[in-house]
Amino acid sequence: MIKLNVTNEFSRLKAVVLGSAKSNGPTPKLEEAYDPKSARHIQQGTYPVEAAMVVEMEAVAAVFEKHGVTVYRPNVIEDYNQIFSRDIAFVVEDKFIVANILEDRSREIDALTHVISQINPDDIIEFPENAHIEGGDVMPHGAYIFVGTYRGDDYPDYITARTNMNAVRHLQSLFPHKKVKSFNLRKSNTIPEDNALHLDCCFQPIGKGKCIIHREGFLEEAEYQWLVDYFGKENCFHIDKTEMYHMNSNIFSISEEVIISEKNFTRLNTWLRSQGFIVEEVPYFEISKQEGLLRCSTMPLFREPVIEEKHT
Numbered sequence: 001m002i003k004l005n006v007t008n009e010f011s012r013l014k015a016v017v018l019g020s021a022k023s024n025g026p027t028p029k030l031e032e033a034y035d036p037k038s039a040r041h042i043q044q045g046t047y048p049v050e051a052a053m054v055v056e057m058e059a060v061a062a063v064f065e066k067h068g069v070t071v072y073r074p075n076v077i078e079d080y081n082q083i084f085s086r087d088i089a090f091v092v093e094d095k096f097i098v099a100n101i102l103e104d105r106s107r108e109i110d111a112l113t114h115v116i117s118q119i120n121p122d123d124i125i126e127f128p129e130n131a132h133i134e135g136g137d138v139m140p141h142g143a144y145i146f147v148g149t150y151r152g153d154d155y156p157d158y159i160t161a162r163t164n165m166n167a168v169r170h171l172q173s174l175f176p177h178k179k180v181k182s183f184n185l186r187k188s189n190t191i192p193e194d195n196a197l198h199l200d201c202c203f204q205p206i207g208k209g210k211c212i213i214h215r216e217g218f219l220e221e222a223e224y225q226w227l228v229d230y231f232g233k234e235n236c237f238h239i240d241k242t243e244m245y246h247m248n249s250n251i252f253s254i255s256e257e258v259i260i261s262e263k264n265f266t267r268l269n270t271w272l273r274s275q276g277f278i279v280e281e282v283p284y285f286e287i288s289k290q291e292g293l294l295r296c297s298t299m300p301l302f303r304e305p306v307i308e309e310k311h312t
């Protein structure tokens, strides 16, 4: 049996699913892209090739191994993108929630049967069809669950809007003892610098009470301000549009102290080290071309339980 426990983004990680770039398929046609950054790279002829992405993901697997983390990989579906495990399912407390993901990505979950079959069926939850949700938008944080959403009436026009308010409400009903706090995110189907594809593309809590945040990713000033007040201004590392484009908020914590980050994130990595974090640098530039990074390609299954959750 696989044990589940996730109540925040940074407690000591014990087990994780890491996506795979194997048999990722040929470069998609422009009309097949479902995020603007991939579309731009398809247009420019710079879409990442499989071999380069496999090397990058193996570097992450090696860091997990070094830190004693059990790693599960998806079975390979031929010519299918399986890099971003984060979105297809997610763990909150001891529940494994199967996400209601974009139709283009609906087969990814089939590659996890060897993981799902080891989970107590009572702990597996499926969302109703009208509740769209992807794991990149969901962040348990102690007494809270932070959720990225898009509340506009034009939600159906945005292929970049992945979590709706039905899902936010459903999550609240599943976890009545938690405060589900939703954030209205800026979406663009065409300009990646203006698109917070998921909450983890513009925000992420890390250890020591700190977070990484991009102000313009939030449509409501008050919701952005709520986070700044909650963490404290001095604990927020603000990233600009370009840094969001490169996905600086999408690093991944192995513990309160150890963070996996991209090797080109010089300003962020320097700040993290100055704050006492240990930064494990990996090359992830090719993966980043598909508008996802380290958080997106990982799905934590078990983090060490926190005796008393600090952020209440």
Ligand SMILES: NC(=[NH2+])NCCC[C@H](N)C(=O)O
Pocket (backbone or CB within 6 Å): 034, 035, 038, 084, 086, 087, 135, 136, 137, 197, 198, 200, 201, 290, 291, 292, 293, 295, 296
């Ligand atoms: N959790 C995330 N931010 N995932 C990023 C997924 C990127 C992928 N190209 C998509 O559009 O679905």
